[in-house]
Amino acid sequence: MQTEFDxxxxxxxxxGIEAVYAGAKLGLNCCLLTPLPEHIGQMSCNPAIGGLAKGQMVREIDALGGLMAELTDQTGIQFRILNRSKGPAVWAPRVQADRFAYSRLARKRLESTTGITILAELVDKITAENGRVTGVICQSGKQLATKAIVLTAGTFMRGMMHVGTxxxxxxxxxxxxxxxxxxxLLELGITLGRLKTGTPARIAADSIDYSKLQRQDGDLNPEPLSFINDKIEQDQVCCWITWTNERTHQIIRDNLHQAPLYTGQITGVGPRYCPSIETKIIRFSDKDRHQVFLEPESLETDWIYCNGISNALPQEVQDELLRSIPGLExxxxxxxxxxxxxxxLPPTQLLxxxxxxxxxxxxxxxxxxxxxxxxxxxxxxLMAGLNAALKILGKEPALLRRDQSYIGVMIDDLVTKGVDEPYRMFTSRAEHRLLLRSDNADARLTPLGRQWGLVDDHRWEIFSRRQQQKTALYDYLVSTNYQGRKLDRVLCQQDHDENWLLQSVPELAARELPNELVRSVIWDIRYAGYIEKENKLVSKAVHLEKIKLKPDTDYDAITQLRNEARQRLKDIRPLTLAQASRIIGITPADITVLMIHLKK
Ligand SMILES: Cc1cc2nc3c(=O)[nH]c(=O)nc-3n(C[C@H](O)[C@H](O)[C@H](O)COP(=O)(O)OP(=O)(O)OC[C@H]3O[C@@H](n4cnc5c(N)ncnc54)[C@H](O)[C@@H]3O)c2cc1C
Incomplete structure (x- = not known):
């Protein structure tokens, strides 16, 4: 048995899935330690991938050569694009996935990837010498040596579950x-904090009265999440919507003295944007009902996930609560x-x-x-596994800027500002969200993924063909007349979509381009003015990104710095002047001091 890994x-x-896959893609010898390999890729909560801003992120992971979109395409049971009536920056793919099929496929993909060993082990201890990791000790007593560790323990570290009291x-x-x-971790000098999350009940499909529910179907022509797929083969299922009512709310109010969130039993902060039903009733007391989405968990079971009513009430109160909802009597x-x-781990402890x-x-x-x-x-x-591998290989780190990706926005927010509640991605967190559309994630990131060694020949070939097709379509639209005007002008002045274009110009329909690709080119044309403006803003800001700060910069020696600025810079240890400028409490004057120091 091998006892040493890269x-x-x-x-x-x-x-963990993306980290180990990225490490192996770079040719390193990787080991995934997890107590139950049959639970790899388990969805602890809602069996859905994507959604607002999250869907864009899944496309980015895919564009970089990650696995999530591919796994979802093969196991999705309902595909929908959210926000279709809004601007392209906020269109977001969301897929209801079959939780068991997803997990099985994730394990199979990892097991069949060269360079990955999976062991059923729970890690008790991370060992280090002279400030550098050396290995792990497992609960079973097994000891393994390594050059790098990626810790992805989820909600498991000192996890404590609550149901009523x-x-x-x-x-x-x-x-x-x-x-x-x-x-x-504490012994290694890492600081830990405490957070909280929750999940709703799962109920039997055949115990629901569907006549009282509103049906919610997926898209008629489901579009794949992965850039390397061109269609979705499997059958789609529908979801259902119902609502809470005044009786439900009264049951919750009457039982708040048994709700651990409100009795002081739970002290960790929960996700503000995914609140429990107890919190919704209190925080939005003027609302007389809340939506409940009933979502199938799998084609293999009749379990239905009750999205929107997560709580930690006692079981008998949950019975009463659920049965007050139309259709769930x-x-x-x-x-x-x-x-x-x-x-x-408060993430300002990370580079x-x-x-x-x-x-x-x-x-x-x-x-x-x-x-x-x-x-x-x-x-x-993906980024942690990639950076661990690049460091071992003696290569430059892989960093994504805020204008390049949501992943870059997220990591910058985490390491520069930290969190005081569970961090969830939103389009509003990205100052350049017009550039970060889900359809252009490949153009933004696949060349970088290729350069870093994550993108294989197959994906690169598909990417190159798609870019050629987009360029050819663009050239055609700006040079071809339609009823006296160039087609690109027609598309800008009238709100025509890809369906109109393909129906009106048979020559284009004959090219058999994917609808999604045609739409992407139309958006590039329609929003060219905004995109250009945005790009100018980005290029102004990028010069600060290029000015590097050493992680071991001696801020005490920069006497002109204010005390508060010095302390914050020492805490965060930014890698660029741009990152320094985003630290809470750092002023433009502090940045000028740093610039002068760097010039010296
Ligand atoms: C009850 C509950 C409710 C949730 N509700 C929501 C929600 O409403 N919205 C939302 O966005 N997210 C929710 N989540 C969180 C969601 O599950 C996580 O965001 C997501 O799974 C995080 O992925 P991860 O890879 O970081 O961790 P996880 O998916 O939790 O995976 C952690 C993995 O690490 C393994 N592991 C842990 N410790 C060790 C160790 N010492 N040695 C070896 N292996 C170890 C575990 O076995 C597991 O395989 C919820 C999670 C739970 C448990």
């Missing part, structure tokens, strides 16, 4: 918590809702490469960094 990834969740240790339903590793509960508290500042070679990604969501975890996992 990279060890701790945890087989969404961050009952509390029990666990990483998620029916899985043990990882307690010892928290102590090991006789529902059979398979699994009750619960909340979970867990340890996380933009996601390596800890305290222990060289220790990288962290996913929920452990204070984020929430599969997509956020996967994006960080």
């Amino acid at each position: 990279i060890i990834v701790i945890g087989g969740g969404h961050a 009952k509390q029990f240790p666990g990483g998620r339903y029916d899985e043990p918590a990882a307690d010892a590793i928290s102590q090991s 006789n529902c059979k509960v398979y699994r009750y809702a619960y909340a979970i508290e867990y340890d996380f 933009p490469t996601l390596e800890t500042k305290t222990v060289a070679g220790l990288y962290c990604a996913g929920q452990v960094n204070g984020t929430s969501g599969y997509e956020e975890a996967a994006g960080q996992g």
